Amino acid sequence: MTQDIYQFILVLILATSFPVFLLCFWKPGSYGRHASADAHRTVPVRVAWLIMEVPAVLSFLYFYLSGPNRSEPVALLLLGMWLLHYVHRALIYPLRLRPRPGAGNSLRTTIEGGLYCTANGFINGYWIGHLADFDGTAVLQDPRLILGVAIFAFGFALNKHSDSLLLSLRKDSPGQYLIPHGGAFRWISSPNYLGEILTWLGFAIACWSLPALSFLLFTCANLIPRAVLNHRWYNRYFTDYPVQRKAIIPSFL
Secondary structure, eight states: OHHHHHHHHHHHHHHHHHHHHHHHHHSOOSSGGGOOTTOSSEEEHHHHHHHHHHHHHHHHHHHHHTSTTTTOHHHHHHHHHHHHHHHIIIIIHHHHOOOOTTOEEEHHHHHHHHHHHHHHHHHHHHIIIIIOOOOGGGGGGOHHHHHHHHHHHHHHHHHHHHHHHHHHHHHHSTTOOOOOOSGGGGTBSOHHHHHHHHHHHHHHHHHTSHHHHHHHHHHHHHHHHHHHHHHHHHHHHOTTOOTTOBSSSTTTO
């Protein structure tokens, strides 16, 4: 029964990634600068992030720890990569936010985010904990694993550095939007999103699994349209916005 549910959710996420990609150009997630002004039900920003992200930790851990692979070296490495991102995103990042007075995420976006993270944590935790075939320590020498970990580390560092630059703007000028500078903002408007995409690209290469691929595709489906919309917003909002910047891929998009 559990494996049937796993297969259904996996196919559903893979099948809906491209429609979600198109939809997000028209209707992005209602938070931040794209929060719906007419949203009647909102959740305080920090609470919303907890509701959306904590399920990814809990569902992944539950299905990972219930599987026979939980003590395998490669499985432990993948577990560490997952928790490194999500413990920060669920527990540390919300505390560092400085939301504008009265700001909130829509209830719908918050619920949808929590449901997706629950499902995504399930299929990835279940695959790593139950279905993957890890051949002891030999897999630690697989070039895909080494490459994946390297890309994950680079993406994680880019994401966190870019987030810190954005958060520092809010610290200096609470309640205002300013043009970010420094780091990869020299070339693109959303290096934080590029960093997150690279994080899960690395994870997908390291896992070499369909659940990890589905996560990468869904991440791209959500963040690439949002980066493009952010870039357009910056250019409308600031007359002196740097013309050489692209949205999310230097010199390309």
